[in-house]
Amino acid sequence: MSLSPVVQPDKFVHEPARLAILTVLSGCKSAEFLFLQRATQLTKGNLSVQMSKLEEAGFIEIDKAFEGKKPVTSAALTAKGARALKQYWEAMDEIRRRGNGKRS
Amino acid sequence: MERNARDDLQGLIFATLNLRYLRGLTIVPFGIWMALFPLLGHMTRWSQLGAGAGLLIATVLAVISTRRLNRHYDERYGRVEANHRRGFPGAGFGVWGAVFIVLTVQGVHGVPAVALWLAALFFGIYMSSSGYRWYYLVLAAVFAGLTPWWVGIGDWQAPLLGLAFALAGVMDHLLLRRLLPVHGESEAAPSVA
Structure with missing residues (x-):
């Protein structure tokens, strides 16, 4: 009897706040910081920290611009981020599929 | 727990994809404008103001209100740049609008009843397809x-x-509020540690 390798979802993506940010950004070209804050229900500080981590990992791009005198921060998913999110959901689906297989 | 998390993420994706169309209050001034249309037409009967002037004022008020509501949504929810052009809700409103233009021009007897029913069905199913x-x-x-x-x-x-x-x-506005609740800044946010 051979055991199939254990499927490991990316723990970095699995973190709820980062997963929410990536999910939102996967549905659009870019989103403003305020929208991300409303969508994820995170505080400004928490959201900033998570966005910085995602940017460091190369999963998102952050753009800081001015509209008149008002600073506007927006973020967009990179190809690497999109790939990581896709792989994450594939891993989760695989785990669920194996779980269902064992139960039946 | 998993089901809730999945539901939340589906709601997030829906809100992100449809944010522009969930800013429902922006359509309310236009709806009120339409609702008052016959009243404006009869305005000459009870006012010195001509129907044309009344219509113009109502239109200007509707446009100003819509612009202000748009700004309100920008400031409260932020903006999202869509990554693709979606047929929604253009196709739904397009079919329904075309039917009503034909109805207005030709009258209900000029349009087969089945066409009206199909248009209503298409509009309803199309607009509510996400559930x-x-x-x-x-x-x-x-x-x-x-x-x-x-x-x-x-x-x-x-x-x-x-x-x-x-x-x-x-209803769109209430849905937006349900999907993206706005809490006070002082309210505790979920931990992400």
Whole structure:
């Protein structure tokens, strides 16, 4: 009897706040910081920290611009981020599929 | 727990994809404008103000209100740049709008009843396809039910449509509030440690 390798979802993506940010950004070209804050229900500080981590990992791009005198921060998913999110959901689906297989 | 998390993420994706269309209050001034249309037409009867001037003022007020509401949404929810052009809700409104233009020009007898029913069905199913906007199905059913009497209701056509638009707008706004609740800044946010 051979055991199939254990499927490991990316723990970095699995973190709820980062997963929410990536999910939102996967549905659009870019989103403003305020929208991300409303969508994820995170505080400004928490959201900033998570966005910085995602940017460091190369999963998102952050753009800081001015509209008149008002600073506007927006973020967009990179190809690497999109790939990581896709792989994450594939891993989760695989785990669920194996779980269902064992139960039946 | 997993189901809730998945539901939340689906709601997030829906809100992100449809944010522009969930800013429902922006359509309310237009709905009220339509609802008041017959009143504006009769304005000359009871006012020195001509119908044209009344219509112009109402239009300007509707445009200003819509712009302010748009700004309110920008400041409260931020903006999202869509990554693709979606047919929604253009296709739904397009079909429904075309039917009502034909109805207005030709009258209900010039349009086969089955076409009206199919248009209502298409509109309702299309707009509520995600499951979140079920109320469009109800509105479409109401209008489909009304079609045999559409000519008979005369001056009530525009107000009914206007009220339907306004109602749909309010429902869209409530849906947006449910999907993206706005808490006070001081309220504790979920930990992400």
